[in-house]
Amino acid sequence: MTDINAGQEPEQTMTRIQREKREAILEAGLTVFSQEGFRGATLDRIAAEAGLSKPNLLYYYPSKEAIHEELLTGLLHTWLDPLKAVNPNGEPVDELLAYVHRKLALARDFPRESRLFANEILQGAPRILPALEGELRELVEDRAAVIQRWIDEGRIAPVDPVHLIFSVWALTQHYADFDVQVHAVLGAGDPFPRAEAHLETLFRRLLTP
Amino acid sequence: MTDINAGQEPEQTMTRIQREKREAILEAGLTVFSQEGFRGATLDRIAAEAGLSKPNLLYYYPSKEAIHEELLTGLLHTWLDPLKAVNPNGEPVDELLAYVHRKLALARDFPRESRLFANEILQGAPRILPALEGELRELVEDRAAVIQRWIDEGRIAPVDPVHLIFSVWALTQHYADFDVQVHAVLGAGDPFPRAEAHLETLFRRLLTP
């Protein structure tokens, strides 16, 4: 019996089969957790989705909690990167529009990740509240200061910087988290091209001085 | 043994105690379902929250499903009313801003209802998809036509009418569904006054011709 690394990422020491199975489990966990939330998800469903027996799944991850935790920690960085990438020395309107586009692309390409995050927040963020009050808050305060500077310099129209960031989050994640509703209203087509054009219009009118 | 109405609302025939207990159960169910989702919620927790024993709860509602269903059906109307109330004969910008304010007030005053709805959509809307594809879709199409008319008459700036409605939903519900995140970033104060001012600015710049 090999006590497979219950902690972090010495992926080097893992065999091919270990990497593949753990990846399959994370993939399945992402699907199930993002639909049902942590409490609603069951190991049986995750195991079935991953094509493994339940004891076999528990051979690779020590608990349901461990799968969920690894998914969440991986997520936060992906989630904050687009905001981090806003360049304080760039052209303000372009930088902010590019941020919106990156965030919308994330919603389009990683809807399950978006819903996993939404589920965690809806449940009161019991597992990532510290990260929200730490990393996230600091990053937002930092970028809000940059935006405020742009406003003071008259390079974008005055707007509450933090609520501007909230608006970007709300508008982009809506297309991932509420996609069932979006499709119920719009029909079968891909809503993203129009969404992109709409958000471009919205933020351009909001920000252009 | 009285077989308490398992169907709809002859509230007239109910005694005071029946009305009170059923109300307490719905209240508790709203709290629990909105936090944990349908699968994650347990009858034990709902019963505890309502101050009842589990068998006593099941004396008033025949199943977990029944509580959830009654909450959801009651919800949809509350949710659509603000959009219904948009007056096709009013002043366009005022009407739409009033809609935004009504929807934000809903998020402020009924956050649990908002989260219950969000949970249902996140899970794929298994219980209200028909209503979304029916009532909701028709209402949105109807109001989108009104907005399009306003655009054609040059009374508001051109904008995709359906995505405009999505934007109102996304921006207002964000403050209810993600309030933990909002508070993590902003600190303890009440975010709604600033949110209201921000959304007023946003939609005024977007819509003013």
Added chain:
DNA sequence: CGTTTGTTTGACCGATTGGTCAAATCGAGG
């Protein structure tokens, strides 16, 4: 080929789940 190490599974466990039921308790009317 045998051994050792890594992988998979069937059987099982205690706890919790949604739900039942008969018996106990309450409360209003006679």
Added chain:
DNA sequence: CCTCGATTTGACCAATCGGTCAAACAAACG
């Protein structure tokens, strides 16, 4: 005070939950 229906509860049930374990199986290697 008695009665009868309304309400409440303790005990219980089958199913499912997260998780364990020993045994079976597979793979690598000398």
